[in-house]
Amino acid sequence: xxxxxxxxxxxxxxxxxxxxxxxxxxxxxxxxxxxxxxxxxxxxxxxxxxxxxxxxxxxxxxxxxxxxxxxxxxxxxxxxxxxxxxxxxxxxxxxxxxxxxxxxxxxxxxxxxxxxxxxxxxxxxxxxxxxxxxxxxxxxxxxxxxxxxxxxxxxxxxxxxxxxxxxxxxxxxxxxxxxxxxxxxxxxxxxxxxxxxxxxxxxxxxxxxxxxxxxxxxxxxxxxxxxxxxxxxxxxxxxxxxxxxxxxxxxxxxxxxxxxxxxxxxxxxx
Numbered sequence: 001x002x003x004x005x006x007x008x009x010x011x012x013x014x015x016x017x018x019x020x021x022x023x024x025x026x027x028x029x030x031x032x033x034x035x036x037x038x039x040x041x042x043x044x045x046x047x048x049x050x051x052x053x054x055x056x057x058x059x060x061x062x063x064x065x066x067x068x069x070x071x072x073x074x075x076x077x078x079x080x081x082x083x084x085x086x087x088x089x090x091x092x093x094x095x096x097x098x099x100x101x102x103x104x105x106x107x108x109x110x111x112x113x114x115x116x117x118x119x120x121x122x123x124x125x126x127x128x129x130x131x132x133x134x135x136x137x138x139x140x141x142x143x144x145x146x147x148x149x150x151x152x153x154x155x156x157x158x159x160x161x162x163x164x165x166x167x168x169x170x171x172x173x174x175x176x177x178x179x180x181x182x183x184x185x186x187x188x189x190x191x192x193x194x195x196x197x198x199x200x201x202x203x204x205x206x207x208x209x210x211x212x213x214x215x216x217x218x219x220x221x222x223x224x225x226x227x228x229x230x231x232x233x234x235x236x237x238x239x240x241x242x243x244x245x246x247x248x249x250x251x252x253x254x255x256x257x258x259x260x261x262x263x264x265x266x267x268x269x270x
Contacts, residue, residue: 017227018181019134021094027227029095032073034224039075041221045208045261052079054204055125055154058267062122062152064088069111069143070129072098087122094132111139116146123147127156128263131185136193143268144197152269153198157190158182159262163210166259170222173243187264199270210259215247218257 017023028034042048052075059066059080064087068077071091080089081104092109093099099106109115111126111133124143133139143153162182185193187203194201212218222243226236250257 018184019132023227024132025095025097029072029093030097031100032098034227035072035098037220037224039073041210041217041259042261044212044217045210047208049206049208049263051127051156051206051263051265052076054206054265055127055156056080056083058152058154058265059084059087059123062087064122065090065120066123066125067092067114067116067121067146068125068127069109069114069139070094070126070132071106072127072129074099074106076125076127077104111142114142114146118145119148121146121148122151124151124153125155127154128158128182130155130190131157131181131183136185137196140194140197150269152267153194155190155194155266155268156263157185157187157266159264160186160188161260162187162262163259165257166218166222169218169243169246170225170239172246174239187262187266190264190266194266194268198268200268202267204265204267206261206263206265208261210261211256212259213251213256215244215251215257218247218259219244 055076056079066080066087067090068074069092071077071093074091077089077091080087089104091099091104091106092111092114093106094108094110096108099108107115111129112135124147126139126143130136130139143155147153158181160183167180187205191201191203219240223240247257
């Protein structure tokens with residue numbers, strides 16, 4: 001695969017691509033392959049954070065319905081259905097391909113215009129997805145609009161320096177090519193944005209260290225960014241081969257390649 005040559009600012013092109021509907025629905029999230037590769041890296045993290053379990057725990061007093069906005073491959077809805085079978089769950093995603101793994105009620109929907117009545121939801125989830133929305137404040141207002149009095153909104157995202165070690169490997173291998181999804185909605189910025197719509201925003205920080213002793217999991221993670229690979233006209237395969245050499249060199253020198261994970265859960269109410 002040849003990497004696209006951008007005539008304008010590479011950074012600006014990547015920022016546009018991260019929110020482009022066609023790119024999201026027909027390429028990156030046509031199915032859950034790329035998302036699953038990114039999720040799989042956390043199997044090597046210590047301490048382990050069970051984010052779906054943490055989300056379900058925050059909904060202990062919620063009677064439903066619960067709406068999972070930007071549900072991806074459905075891990076949150078599946079966990080909630082398993083542990084709270086009495087609660088009605090609706091899974092929504094912009095990409096029809098991502099709804100395939102979803103069990104139960106599911107529909108295609110835009111987070112900026114939710115097809116739900118005011119105050120109709122006991123809880124809403126927006127887990128690692130708001131950075132893909134063109135108008136983030138509008139989407140946050142939609143989350144608040146559909147939430148019933150006393151309800152809770154759960155939002156998750158990454159810190160601005162999340163997985164900085166992988167970003168550095170990509171920079172050395174491909175220049176400025178690695179996209180930053182959460183750069184549009186970081187854990188550091190999220191409380192203020194959410195606070196414009198919610199009276200209370202509580203942050204649960206989740207940090208850890210991912211340790212791999214062979215390059216496979218990191219390379220699968222890096223390969224999942226192929227949709228937005230930039231590389232200024234280079235070959236994606238060569239970029240990844242270069243990156244793999246760098247990861248192997250660090251493993252040989254240090255015994256492991258370590259990645260710092262910084263993400264968080266934001267619990268919003270009021």
